[in-house]
Amino acid sequence: MTADYQQYFKAFADVSKAIHSGMETEEILGRIVVSITEAMMAKGCIYWIVDRVAGCIAHKVTSGFDFRSLSAVDLExxxxxxxxxAESMVFIEDARYEERLPDLERLGKRRVVSVIGMxxxxxxxxxxxxxxxxGAKRNLTPGEVDFLTALGEQGAIALHKALRYDERLLDTFRQTVEGLAMALEAKHPETHGHSLNVARLARATARKMGLTDAQAQALYQAGLxxxxxKIGTGREILGRLGCLNSREMDLIRLHPVVGASILQPLTFLxxxxxxxxxxxxxxxGSGYPEGLKGDAIPLxxxxxKVCDAFETMISGRAGMKAIGLEEAAVQLKxxxxxxxxxxxxxxxxxxxHENPGILDSPMGSDAELARFEALFREHQKSECLGPWGAASF
Known part of the structure; x- marks a missing residue:
């Protein structure tokens, strides 16, 4: 075995030991980029972690010369x-003349020649x-390709373990917070079950719109x-949502901001x-708290919004009688x-229409559900909103 292969094997063994000993992921990734830089006599090395759903670079670890023209690029x-x-490694023979690399640091770009990425x-x-x-033109040997691939995969193993652990931990946190929300709602018989119903409707609606499973699940959690x-809203107000004075309405309209403030410290939410x-x-643009309009409102x-309003329509509130599916279709239209x-x-x-059992209580017969959808599609817009024109709390 050559000296190079001995160095490669030692680096691979050290990283494997670090992973299985429970070392922090940040330190493991640091060892990987340092090992690659040293063993391959490279100018430097970068390991990026990309969040595909959020569309961002979640983290990066670097070693060696800070090649800003590469290390500072955006995700696009x-x-x-x-x-x-890409099915194989990407080879940039001479970064000095690579137009896809921005010239963020002209001196730095002149000091780097070959770049290999995977x-x-x-x-x-x-x-x-x-x-x-x-810093010079390089063609990787088969051994170097194997070494780079192996350490890249070792980093993936370390991240996989850390992220799976984090997911289990976050699931516990989410269940705790959601349980708190349900417990709070249970204290208010006027709205008991409302959030769970909205969560189910929102998830089904998201799926119908072609959103991802992760996005649909996020809407379920947001619905809950x-x-x-409304944690601090008294029962005397929640008990007569259909007949509040202007001062009480102003108080109710604070609850989205208060809710956001409650969630703010919980970074996992x-x-x-x-x-x-x-x-x-x-x-x-006539809503609250900021009067956002159209696409400025997050999807x-x-x-x-629409799931909250629909659930309120068919369930009713104190001072607001529940309406049937046909009238709900008209109001939605x-x-x-x-x-x-x-x-x-x-x-x-x-x-x-497609999931009549989406809520615990039946919403109507198959014929009524079919009529519900047909009315929504056929009804022409009217100026009369009726008592439900502003009744989504």
């Missing part, structure tokens, strides 16, 4: 250089990209938590905050484009 540029679907599978939604760069801001905060905004909040996102409203109606 990074994916152009190293496509995630995508690394981790665990959804994360993928990795590993790149090593040299969308009214958590940060993706739910925009949905909770803006689920009472209207498409025409998840638009979906919650009337509000499409003004209060509701038309696409979200259409998807909700289709989801309810």
């Amino acid at each position: 540029t990074l994916q152009v250089l190293f496509p995630p679907d 995508p690394v599978e981790i665990v959804a939604p994360y993928t990795g990209i590993l790149a090593v760069y040299f 938590l969308h009214d958590i801001g 940060s993706h739910l905050i925009p949905m909770v905060r803006y689920h009472h905004e209207n498409m025409d 998840g909040a638009r979906i919650l 009337v509000g499409a484009g003004t209060r509701f996102d038309p696409e979200a409203a259409t998807a909700l109606v289709a989801a309810v």
